[in-house]
Amino acid sequence: MTDSVLPVSGIYEPHGLRKLYYGPNVVEKHLLHVLPSSTSKAFIVTGASLAAKTPLVKRVQDLLGTAHHGGTFSQIRQHAPVEQVARAIDDLCGRPDTEAVISIGGGSPIDAAKTLSKRFHAAHGRYLVHIAIPTTLSAAECTDIGGTTMQDGVKQGVRGDELAPQYIFYDASFALHTPPALFMSTGIRAMDHALELQYNPAAAWLPVKAIALQAIATLYRLLPRYRDDPTDEHVILGLFLAAYGSLGFFGKQMRGSLGLSHTIGYALGSPYGIPHGITSCLTLGHVVALKAELDPADAACVAGTLPCFGKARSGDDVADSRVVGAVILQLVRDLGLYTTLTEHGVPGDQLDVICDRALGSWMPGEERDLQDAALRAAVRRLVACLF
Structure with missing residues (x-):
């Protein structure tokens, strides 16, 4: 390291991350513990391939059980197209008792969950606790910025400290179903x-x-x-x-x-x-x-x-x-x-x-x-x- 890149001053202001869990089976061990209350309903946001071609979404649904599973939207496609996000918003906002959103997948479901929380706040006056279970290395779970692709192909962003995931689960078993080329490119x-x-x-x-x-x-x-x-x-x-x-x-x-x-x-x-x-x-x-x-x-x-x-x-x-x-x-x-x-x-x-x-x-x-x-x-x- 040369003197030209040594720090002379700086500031670090973290997001509101409460806990990051990593290791074998951390989803099964800890997911229920991070729900806001013993009666909380959680809404799952994910993609069609994960829901239809892997056991991961059902695994989380079963873990939540009827007591905590408040619905699943599984049609978020690459780059979070506005049409799919709008449908997810309609589904979620019709469930006013929801307290948490669980994003499962790569950057698109995680970004979509941020937009959903923002719109839920506009409709019901409170943000959702965002729980992220990544399956790629995109690191979308690390920011408070979410992007939705509009009809002209250009992304429109939302941001806010309340939108960043409060809980992140790095469970390697959830990446075993990710296509290797996708995982490596991320x-x-x-x-x-x-x-x-x-x-x-x-x-x-x-x-x-x-x-x-x-x-x-x-x-x-x-x-x-x-x-x-x-x-x-x-x-x-x-x-x-x-x-x-x-x-x-x-x-x-x-x-x-x-x-x-x-x-x-x-x-x-x-x-x-x-x-x-x-x-x-x-x-x-x-x-x-x-x-x-x-x-x-x-x-x-x-x-x-x-x-x-x-x-x-x-x-x-x-x-x-x-x-x-x-x-x-x-x-x-x-x-x-x-x-x-x-x-x-x-x-x-x-x-x-x-x-x-x-x-x-x-x-x-x-x-x-x-x-x-x-x-x-x-x-x-x-x-x-x-x-």
């Missing part, structure tokens, strides 16, 4: 979180960046082991905890996107139906090299992650950042996750549309037109190489 998404935190100006050194560095190292070490044996529950649990470390300590300082890889990912994800794990596979390796080219401070932050990948620093931050980018791209290939926008059916004539979406939400004002133009040109070159 692992790259977690690495995207951890790496972009290194140059996010709102991220405090302790605990945010320091723990995120450990998360990068753990993800890099364990993802190939998971590829070789996706039934190893010890490895799965280690990856779950790394995913939490990649984003779970950012807390209330998080505002908008983490960084350029995420903003490009949002521009690619819901508009073209590309999973966010795959968008990170596409963008992250290229973005970290570009960030280093554009800003010496960012170069120092990226280069500071090189030891996480088992490599020594050379003293040339830009060169070291290129190595980081190359290592990430190679990891994506080694995991069998390499793809292109063309393979996902994105037409080449969408290049400028993608750049507009990626840069529009955070571009500076007219007084920085020259810098904006240079950044846009660099992003355009980056996106062009993804086809």
Whole structure:
């Protein structure tokens, strides 16, 4: 670590997480204990595949029993389309005695549960206790931000400290039914979180960046082991905890996107139906090299992650950042996750549309037109190489 990335000041303001449970069968052991009361009804939000093709949802329903199971909505699709979320809201808001929402799955059900809690509050004057049981490494359970995909393909967000899950259950057995390619791609998404935190100006050194560095190292070490044996529950649990470390300590300082890889990912994800794990596979390796080219401070932050990948620093931050980018791209290939926008059916004539979406939400004002133009040109070159 060089002096350029050592902290000089910082603040850490955590979300309202009450407990994080991790280990074998923690759902069976502790789920009923976190319900608000002995008579609480909990509403389950999940996806169709989990409900129809795995025993997981029934497992939770049976655990809740008639005393606590207050309904299940199992039609949340990738990127949480507004039509499905609206139907879930109608179902939930017709059950005013509900006190908790249990999200089971990846980022889409977890995000949908945040929106449901917000709408339940508007209808009934109180938020729901959000209990998250993740089955991927997306780390959506780590934030108070939820996204719903509108009819034009663009996401609309909600946020609020009351929406973040109060209880998280990392139970490796729940990931045994996740397709390995999905689980690994969301692992790259977690690495995207951890790496972009290194140059996010709102991220405090302790605990945010320091723990995120450990998360990068753990993800890099364990993802190939998971590829070789996706039934190893010890490895799965280690990856779950790394995913939490990649984003779970950012807390209330998080505002908008983490960084350029995420903003490009949002521009690619819901508009073209590309999973966010795959968008990170596409963008992250290229973005970290570009960030280093554009800003010496960012170069120092990226280069500071090189030891996480088992490599020594050379003293040339830009060169070291290129190595980081190359290592990430190679990891994506080694995991069998390499793809292109063309393979996902994105037409080449969408290049400028993608750049507009990626840069529009955070571009500076007219007084920085020259810098904006240079950044846009660099992003355009980056996106062009993804086809």
